[in-house]
Amino acid sequence: MGTVTYDKDLATRLARRAVTEAAPHELAQFDITAAAFHAAPEERRVGGAVHRGDPLALGLETAAAMLGTVALAASVQVLTHLGQQAADHVTDTARRGLLRRFGRRRRTEGAEPPRALESRDPLTAEQLAELRRVARDTALRRQVPEAEARAIADGIVAELATATAGEAAGRAPDGPAPEPEGPSEDAS
């Protein structure tokens, strides 16, 4: 099972929107949470950094609901899902191209992580609904209550829609100027 690669800046941006919707009290710590999340191995990202029985700790060991890490996990899952769809589309296109052009194959080894918004087309409602379902299911798997899971999903999808709509508006010759973007879209 290989390491999942994804656009960390985009994932952070999506999750931040989700946290704003679902757990605004965690916004203050979101930056360091995101930094730790992206740097940690996958098994320690959500609930894996617990040290029970540490002699120097307070000894309470009760877990509080931390929606920031769940939002990040959901964002990553959404981008992974989106990237997989894009890769499947590219694969289909390349296969047709190969069939036409006798084996000319695009190099994919060592390529940058799948750019979820590579197509730069606004996501359709069906796509957004699918991604919303993915985000909500990811949150529910992390024992998040239904209301918070929906809020996380809504936030991620809303930011995705904003991002893709902004991309599309930026490409339109007569469209409005794109809003200044904070994070870079280059994968880190």
Add this chain to the structure above:
Amino acid sequence: MTAPPPLPRPRETGRWLLALPAGTTVRFLLLIASVAVATSLVANMATAVVLQAVDVREAQAHMDCLARASTEAARRHADGVAGPVPGFHDTGCVDPRPALGWLVPLVATGGLLLVLAAVYLALPRWRTVRRGYLPLTAMGELSGYLGGLLRETGVRARVTFLAEPLNPTVSALAFGRAGRRRVVLSGGLLALHQRDRPAFRAVVLHELAHIRNRDLDIGFVALIVWRTCGPVLLVVATLSLFLSPAAGNLRLFASLVLYSAELALLAVLVTLLGSAVLRSRELYADARVREWEDSGDSLRRLFEVYGPGVRGARTGTAAGRLKWLVRVHPSPERRMATLVDTRPLTRPRFWDMAAVGAAVGFFNAVAGLGPGGGGFRSGSAPDVLASVLSALLLLAAGGTVVWRAVADGAAAPAQLRNAGIGLGLGLGVTNLLGTYRVWVQFGIGGSGLSSAVPYAVLTCLAGWVLVRWLASVARAWQPVLERTGRARLVPALVLTVLAAGLFTTVDLVLRLPGLMTYAAAYFAPDLPGPLLLVWGIGRLLGDRLTSHVLPLLLTAALVPVAGYALARRTDRAAQGFGDPLPTAGLAVRLGVPAALVAAAGNLVAAVLLPSLPVWSLLALFGAGQLWAALRATRDHAPLRLARGLTTVLSCGALAFLAFVMAAEVLATCLDGACTPLPDAGQTRTVLLGVSVTSGPAWALFALQVSLTGAYRRRTGRAPGGAGRRSGTPVRPHL
């Protein structure tokens, strides 16, 4: 859901409870010292054996030669031939081991300390990197709030706050070396900063309390020492056990088995007591937070809402208690109870004190062996050093526990009795099981083993007396502490003085099993063990009157009396003493009239009846001392036993001195060459006389006081009877 009722108002404990030195700190240092000494010894012996290739069989042959030389000396002694018992170095027996210099042991010990120091310095950074702690960047509001808490609590240490963002538990921990303290806040806790500010505040205050209590280094270093030395001890214990069948003789086999058992027992003791001390650290931190907040409600709410199953924890059953015995955090019930009443925290406990006694006994046994792991060529220096350090650790550990209990009102007589018996039992049992003593016991066929039980009884009684007396000392000096505000300096000085005055007595108690074994083997093999013990103690004390008896009596009398005298000068009534009452005049309290009467009476008797035996003269002196003590303490002022002892000593010294000077005047002045002042020999006679008579005189005085007190309690008569006149002002003099 209605809010739970507030906790009852905390019992007033006074501001000195947390200012006093923590008994847990000294006990932990004692454990660390024991483990470090044992590990250092193992390392020293291992390097010595490896580098010098000592043949164990040759070493054993040397021991047999020494035993034969001692037996021969004892036989000559029994035949009436005068001569000293040979020491290790003048028997003509060949020691197969080359001279063990101090280089190897110093290097081994120094290396161990360097390793521990390196781990202590490097561990905080390593922990930070390994667990991925991050600084609180871009969290200005939180950083400002935390800075405010630091100012509010008065914590002056440099503290760096870090985050463990992916940890969802409501948790924080404080660690770091001196000068660079760190407090890590978990992600779950950071989430509470906005959502549940009181809970967040309570957790951070708890961690700052650890820093304020200065218990971080103790816990940190203890964990390092145990995790570094523990495996070494367990490996050596296991190896010893497996190698013991190859010993070749029963004595070595038994010694190795017992050595393994001792190390395993030490491991259990360190684990249990270490866990107990870590738990008490948490309780003291809670107490500090309660002091800052002037209420325990914030912590109570924290434990109820975020604690580990507060309402579900079962600690009333035996299994439940056993489970919490090895935990490093207190049970929720214990934390809740201590928020209201700290006495369970400060109450001296039987098993805690037994562990202290056992640790002191083990430390003394190991440190006394010297760097070579045995008495060969190590001289008397290791024994003396071990005795001094053992006395210091014993009194520091026991004294701080008792002092805190006294300051907190948790020193009831029954609790002190249990604590004292525990202390003595731990010390006595560990001392009896010393490997070297077992070795000798097997060598002499088990002679004198029957003195083991009486010895354990003796140490239990001694522990009881010691703890009761420490409580009196603490009560006497507590007002001085409160007046001067020196909550650490006063106990430290007092306990150091106690250690200096009592270390010869502690040394004697620790050496008794070995001395009894020797006596049973060579001097009185047919005497039953209990009688041998009594006879042996009498002989030993008789030979050590000025070096052991006199310092003991002087320390026991003067330390509490001095504290009481200083306390009366501070215009503050000492706690637990009741109303201060008038006492007799200074001359009577020093036994001057009785001393003059006793001296005159003995002089007359000696002149008129020159054939009177010496013991009758001594009895007259003793009777005078007893009368002086009874007269000086007729009232009901506190510290009657200590004041009586002071009077006994003073009266005895004056009486003997007056007698000697009067006799000298009679002997010399009539011839014209008058030399009334005593010379060195006469001074020594005075000291010997005081040492001989003071103990029995005070014992009778104490017996009379105890019987009188018991009679009054039984008949219901109040202790403020004859001798107290209401309204009589207290004369402000010593």
